[in-house]
Structure formats: structure tokens, C-alpha cells
Amino acid sequence: MFTPIKHTTVSEKVIEQIKEMVSKGDLKKGDKLPSERKMAENLQVSRTSVREALKELEIMGLIESKQGEGNFIKTSFEDILLDPFSTIFLIKESNAQEILELRNVIEKGSVILAAERITSEELKEIKEILDTADISDSEDELVKLDVIFHYKIAQSSKNFLLQSILNAVSSLIEASIKDTRKNILVKKEHKDIIKKQHNNIYNALKNQDIKAAEKAMSDHLEFVNNEMKKSIKN
Template sequence: MSMEQKTDKVYQQVIDYISCLIKEGILKKGDKIPTERDLSVRFGVSRNSIREALKILEVIGLVVRRQGDGTFIKEQFDDCLTEPLSMVFMLEEIGIDDIFQFRNMIEVQTVVLAASRITDAEIQQLEMTYQNMIRETDDVNKAKYDIEFHHIIAKASRNVLILNSYNVMSSLMGAFINNIRIKVLEGGGTEEVVSAIHKKILEALKSRDPQLAEVAIKEHMEVINSMFKQV
């Protein structure tokens, strides 16, 4: 966070205090945070200043304010910060290659981790999504199943840090590379090739073999990268 304008930064002090309570483990997911009144007494400032700090935490996606009930630490952080992150990445003028490398890094790791962590229920869900994907005739719906397929795997990695990166990547893909799937197919990819690589990933995960899974996902990444570049 910015260190400029030290003075008049009541909101920074309040945020630091909440941050501290979180880091100490005193505040957990879903917990109610101290009231505006408590905070305004503690910091000796107006309730307006406190409200400002809480609004900032809300925009960041850390807390949710419920009218008449108070302010609570959120339960879910899946999409937290993806909006500001995508603004930053726009400003950095990232290119398609950057996104592909980023995607490559994350997808490979999620699949490898998922291979030893995926539950039977998730395998079933993945199998169903795969079947839906190959049966579907509408391109837009097909793409949705494709995205769902990868998202199930990302969740099965059971690593919040990596899942969070996955979600950032996923929203970047959505913002920067519209309809990648359609472009890949227009670029000479056939439905059969795309289906076959997903099948391979599915089978590797079913046999819970991280090495097989790594080979399969790397093949997937290579196929879409090369097809996309032909466009």
C-alpha cells in the first residue's frame, strides 16, 4: 500500500488494525468485525472516517456490510481482487504471450496437484462435464463446459493460492482473449483433437497419476497455443 501522505490517513490505520486482527487469527472468515462505534472510540476519530475505511475493505472484497447488522469478514474470496488485478495488468500492457505463459504455468500445476487430490465425486463431475462438452452442439455452451472442466480441476488442486491465481488468469482470459475456443477451432483445430486432449487429462486424473497428468496437460497447452498462433 502507498506510503505517501502519511497524515490524515485514518483509513490506513483502521485497515492496518483489521489486517492485524486477521493475521493474529482473532478475526476469521464470516466473523463480525468491531462496530463503527468501537472503532471510532479506539481511534478517536469520527464515525465517517471509520465508514470510509470499511468501504475500502468492502471494495477490496475482504468484508461485506449488511444493513443494520454490521460488517463481516467474507466467507468466500474466489473473485476477490480480480477486478483491480486486471486493471493493473491492462496498465502494464500485457500481451497474449504473457497470458498464455501465465496460463501454462497455472494449468500444469493445478492438474499435477489434482491428480493426487481429486475426490471420487469430483472425478464424476469432471466425467459428466466432459460428456456434456462433447455432446453439446452449440459453440458457446461447449465453451462453457470446457471452462467448467478446467475449473473443476483447479478446485481439486486444493491449494487456495493456486486457485486464486487460476481465477485471476481465467478472468484475464475472458477479458483479453474472447472466445479463445472458437478461435482455436477456426485456426484449424478440430473438435476431435480438442476432445481427445480433454479425454487424456480426464483419464490421467482417473488413474490418479501426476506424471501422466502432466504430460496430458502440457500436450493440451501446446495444442491450443500452436492452433491459436495460426489464427
């Protein structure tokens, strides 16, 4: 029933303090951490404990060490989420359908919040993405623009966790069904359909129409997912 209480080392306490500072916003993405010596002085611990903590935080994916520059809070935390997702995917032998279902839930939640919170500047950026896609003949660019389009919507939700989870799931999709996804996006008969669906999403966001935004995103994801299922079966 009871388990022994784990002894907390000094380095673990340093880790918890840094994680807490990140969660509170005292340390932000891209911020440079003080030197090991300075941190040891401020925290009143040994430099060895600080060094151990920094190594562990780097393994976790929370900080990155740059040669000759120091230690920084990572500008992207998606790897922290991606590794557990990838492990679960392999252990459980999850199929592509489960990944797509997870993406659906996240994308629908993102677009609902985005319809409430999107700014005029963010709308302008999304419109520019659609305009660029409209005139692009590059398959790789079209795939890249599609990723950016969906990321910008998640970004407009103003929910950092949704953004990070969507990016992690997108990376998992990229790793598992990259070619299938690309073939769907660049297929000639699909281009006009996807263009119209993207424009429907944009217009709903522009009008801040939550129901229309959710429906437009649902229609788009249903189409893409159905095409993916067909391709995977074949």
C-alpha cells in the same frame, strides 16, 4: 537511503486486523461482518474509523456491501488479482502470448497437485462436465464447460492461491481474446481432439498419475495455444 515512517491511522489498523482474520481463516468467504456499531465497540474505535475501513476494504475487493443486509467477505477474490493484472497488461503492452504462457505455468502446477489431492467426488464432477460437453450442441455451453473443467482441476489442487490466480488470468483471456478462444473450442475439427485431451487429463487424475496428468495437460495447452497463435496472426 531511509524514508519517513508512515503514520498509521486507526482505519488502517482496522483494515489490517480484518485482513489478518481473513488470512487466518477466522473470517471466511461469505461471512457477514458485525454492524459498524458492534465493530466499533469490539475494536474500541470510532464508528467513523470503522466506516472508512469498510469503504477501503470494499474498494480493495475484499468485502461487498449489500443494501439492507450489511457487509460481507466476498465469495470470490479474483477481482483483487484481476485489476493489477489488467493494469500491468495495459502499461507493459503485454501480448496474448504472455498471458497464455502464464496460464500454462498455473495450469500445469494445478494438475500436478490435483493428481495428488483430488477426491472421488471431484472426479465425479469432472466426469459429469465431460459427459455434458460430449452431448452438447451449444457453442456457448461448450465454452462455459471448458472454463468449468479447468476451474474444477484448479479447485482439486486444494490451493486457493492457484485457483484465484487462474480465475484472474482466465478473466484476462476472456477480455482480450474471447472470440479467438471460442472459435478454437467449437471448431468441428478440434472438438474430437479436445475431447480426447480432456479425457486423457481426467484418466490421469483418476489414476493419480502425476507424470501422466502433467503430460496430458501440457499436450492440451500446447494444442490450444498453437491454434490461438494461428488465429491471432490471421
